[in-house]
Amino acid sequence: MDNIYLCGFMGAGKTTVAKALAKKNGVSYCDTDDLITTLCGLSIPEIFSRYGEAYFREMETKALRETQSLPGAVIATGGGLVLNPKNVELIREYGTLLYLDTPFSLCYERIHGDQNRPNAAARTKDELFALYREREAVYRKASCLIIPCGNDLEETLRRIEQVLNK
Numbered sequence: 001m002d003n004i005y006l007c008g009f010m011g012a013g014k015t016t017v018a019k020a021l022a023k024k025n026g027v028s029y030c031d032t033d034d035l036i037t038t039l040c041g042l043s044i045p046e047i048f049s050r051y052g053e054a055y056f057r058e059m060e061t062k063a064l065r066e067t068q069s070l071p072g073a074v075i076a077t078g079g080g081l082v083l084n085p086k087n088v089e090l091i092r093e094y095g096t097l098l099y100l101d102t103p104f105s106l107c108y109e110r111i112h113g114d115q116n117r118p119n120a121a122a123r124t125k126d127e128l129f130a131l132y133r134e135r136e137a138v139y140r141k142a143s144c145l146i147i148p149c150g151n152d153l154e155e156t157l158r159r160i161e162q163v164l165n166k
Contacts, residue, residue: 001076002030002094002095002096003067003070003071003095003096004021004053004069004073004074004075004095004096004098004160004164005067005075005076005077005091005094005095005096005097005098006018006076006098006100007077007081007082007097007098007099007100007137007139007143008076008079008099008100008102008129008139008149009102009104009107009121009131009132009135009139009144010079010100010107010110010111010117010119010120010132011081011099011102011106011107011108011109011111011148011154012079012100012101012107012109012117013087013102013110013149013156014077014079014100015031015074015076016153017076017100017125017149017153017156017157017160018030018031018074019074019076020048020153021074021157021160021164022073022074022148022156023072024157025074027072027073027074028070028072028073028074028113029066029073029074029075029076030067030070030073030075030076031075031076032060032063032064032067032075032076032077032078032081032158033063033078034099035063035067036056036059036060036063036078037060039059039062039063039066040059043116044056044116044117044118045115045116045118045121047059048118049118053118053119055100057080057083059082059085060077060080060081060084061087061090061166062077062151064077064081064090064091064094065090067094067103068090068093068094070156075095077091078134080135081117081131082138082139082143083096083135083138084144088142091142092095092144095131096144096145096146096164097099097142097143097144098160098163099134099139099140099142099143099145099146099147099150100149101136101140101146101147101149101158102149102150104129104132104149106133106149106150106151107130108122108125108129111128111163117149119131138166139151143161147159147160147163
């Protein structure tokens with residue numbers, strides 16, 4: 001089985017869905033943001049503060065390459081990982097990319113005031129919505145499958161299973 005990669009905006013539920021999907025299918029789970037913090041020995045806000053976003057984006061690619069050694073895993077990607085076309089190529093080489101299409105209002109509710117998300121903490125609601133709209137097109141273009149998501153985890157898992165079994 002190929003890896004399943006989940007992309008989507010900050011707060012879309014990538015980590016929660018990836019953990020639940022991996023558990024349900026008895027496979028490994030991985031989060032690229034967790035890999036980055038392990039590789040760097042720093043939190044994501046510390047990485048942004050010390051080295052900047054460009055360095056963090058380089059580490060995303062490095063973390064993504066690490067997922068190649070996890071065949072059959074479910075992997076949650078960071079919200080900006082698929083902005084790099086090279087990362088999209090790597091994902092397609094390693095597995096299938098699913099876009100968790102979660103409404104902005106729900107994403108915002110989940111990320112508002114979260115200091116562990118440097119790209120969210122530094123922006124107003126309007127700025128985040130503009131970023132959401134900008135990234136939405138990238139997520140759609142990069143992904144093999146689009147999964148409508150809301151607050152019902154079981155429904156999201158059912159939708160993923162349905163599209164993967166087709």
